[in-house]
Amino acid sequence: MLSAAGGAVLAADAAPNPWFDLSWVSNNWSTIMPLVGQHVRLTVVSVLIGALVAFPLALLARRTRGLAAAVLGLSTFVYTIPSLAMFAFIAPFTGLSETTVAIGLVLYSLVVLVRNFLAGLQAVPAEVREAARGMGYGPGRMLLRVELPLALPAIMTGLRIATVTTVALVTVGVIVGQGGLGQIIIVNGFGANYYRPPIVFGALGCVLLALLADQALAVVERLLTPWTRRGAAA
Amino acid sequence: MNAFQDAVVYLNDPFNWTSARGILFLAGQHLQIAGLAMLFALLVAVPPAVWLGHRGRGGGFLLGLSNVSRAVPTLAVLTIFAVTSIGFTIWAPVIALALFAVPPMLANTYVGFREVDRDVVEAARAMGMSGRQVVWRAELPLALPLVMTGIRTAAVQVVATATLASLLANPTLGTVIRSGFGRQDYGMVVAGALLVAGLALLTDLALALLSWAVTPGDRRVPFARTRSRRAEATAVAAAR
Numbered sequence: 001m002l003s004a005a006g007g008a009v010l011a012a013d014a015a016p017n018p019w020f021d022l023s024w025v026s027n028n029w030s031t032i033m034p035l036v037g038q039h040v041r042l043t044v045v046s047v048l049i050g051a052l053v054a055f056p057l058a059l060l061a062r063r064t065r066g067l068a069a070a071v072l073g074l075s076t077f078v079y080t081i082p083s084l085a086m087f088a089f090i091a092p093f094t095g096l097s098e099t100t101v102a103i104g105l106v107l108y109s110l111v112v113l114v115r116n117f118l119a120g121l122q123a124v125p126a127e128v129r130e131a132a133r134g135m136g137y138g139p140g141r142m143l144l145r146v147e148l149p150l151a152l153p154a155i156m157t158g159l160r161i162a163t164v165t166t167v168a169l170v171t172v173g174v175i176v177g178q179g180g181l182g183q184i185i186i187v188n189g190f191g192a193n194y195y196r197p198p199i200v201f202g203a204l205g206c207v208l209l210a211l212l213a214d215q216a217l218a219v220v221e222r223l224l225t226p227w228t229r230r231g232a233a234a
Numbered sequence: 235m236n237a238f239q240d241a242v243v244y245l246n247d248p249f250n251w252t253s254a255r256g257i258l259f260l261a262g263q264h265l266q267i268a269g270l271a272m273l274f275a276l277l278v279a280v281p282p283a284v285w286l287g288h289r290g291r292g293g294g295f296l297l298g299l300s301n302v303s304r305a306v307p308t309l310a311v312l313t314i315f316a317v318t319s320i321g322f323t324i325w326a327p328v329i330a331l332a333l334f335a336v337p338p339m340l341a342n343t344y345v346g347f348r349e350v351d352r353d354v355v356e357a358a359r360a361m362g363m364s365g366r367q368v369v370w371r372a373e374l375p376l377a378l379p380l381v382m383t384g385i386r387t388a389a390v391q392v393v394a395t396a397t398l399a400s401l402l403a404n405p406t407l408g409t410v411i412r413s414g415f416g417r418q419d420y421g422m423v424v425a426g427a428l429l430v431a432g433l434a435l436l437t438d439l440a441l442a443l444l445s446w447a448v449t450p451g452d453r454r455v456p457f458a459r460t461r462s463r464r465a466e467a468t469a470v471a472a473a474r
């Protein structure tokens with residue numbers, strides 16, 4: 001029972017407010033699905049754009065130590081800014097749109113991705129690079145054929161962490177009305193007389209989405225790095 | 235850029251700071267929630283992590299826990315506690331935030347204590363220290379930098395997340411942002427964002443200084459890039 005409804009005199013019995021109610025899910029399917037779609041869309045778009053921006057940044061940062069320190073310092077700074085404040089800074093420019101949420105999420109995923117991409121590239125042994133150069137590999141071919149495969153585990157770890165955190169962060173987009181499952185939690189649950197089924201559904205949905213995305217990326221990683229599996233079997 | 239000018243105007247008005255639901259009141263609520271959450275989380279997280287790290291056990295479980303906690307949206311947990319019977323008190327956000335502060339402190343404290351050089355522990359034992367003395371006098375000073383990193387990470391996260399409690403029943407600095415959106419006053423929105431971001435950065439800074447102050451031994455000045463630069467400076471001073 002809610003403490004607010006604790007008074008003795010009620011005109012009618014209080015409406016039931018169970019923690020779990022699957023019939024709520026089936027009755028509100030048409031509300032839920034577009035929001036799940038928005039959640040997935042925002043996550044995929046943000047991580048994808050984040051990765052596309054992070055990769056050249058990591059390549060640049062690798063060249064000079066000063067630039068690497070600047071990129072890492074700036075990314076730590078960005079990560080300290082609370083998500084609600086981030087969306088609030090962006091909203092005056094892009095309004096109450098999905099773009100506002102996406103820009104904020106790109107910035108957060110960028111932080112994780114640049115760090116991991118850079119760490120992966122820096123961990124390529126200098127001897128390997130030298131051997132490749134000795135075999136006549138130019139910089140472009142070396143990146144694609146030698147450095148990227150070796151950095152792949154770190155890159156995939158970065159993508160997995162970024163995806164999982166992004167799935168959780170999308171919910172805060174509710175402040176501009178574009179929060180995916182966050183809308184279900186706040187608008188359909190908390191805002192609708194503290195109705196619990198949508199709140200629990202939204203929370204579990206987020207966790208499930210995050211775990212699914214993580215597992216999907218783990219499968220991609222295994223497919224992309226067949227040599228690590230062979231090594232483990234031997 | 236108009237919103238940013240409006241934000242400066244908003245922040246320059248003393249009434250917005252001192253009124254009944256003004257910035258000072260909201261900041262007080264914000265810090266009270268964050269402080270209590272940190273206190274509970276410290277009490278819950280640090281003792282078991284010290285014990286497990288001292289024994290060198292349970293690492294996989296603790297690190298797994300801290301990874302899984304990343305997947306749980308803080309907003310969802312805040313809301314779940316807000317619709318329980320403690321909903322409209324400050325305990326709902328305090329408990330929810332404490333839950334999220336536990337994993338980073340557990341993981342870092344555990345790793346800090348486990349990574350203490352075994353030779354040091356053995357030497358401490360050989361000097362006749364009891365188990366408790368080994369923990370307090372040998373392991374703790376060496377583990378302290380990592381323990382403080384965990385506390386710092388958790389504190390910044392708690393201060394940042396306390397903002398979200400404003401979407402539910404509890405007024406915090408996030409309330410400024412929320413009311414700004416409600417009034418379609420982007421100046422107020424940006425002012426709130428500046429306050430919230432400023433508080434988070436201040437927390438980070440304060441804890442960086444604290445961890446520098448409590449770390450014994452040859453300590454690094456916070457934000458200085460390398461130790462060698464400082465050593466150089468001392469060498470120059472000595473040469474004079």
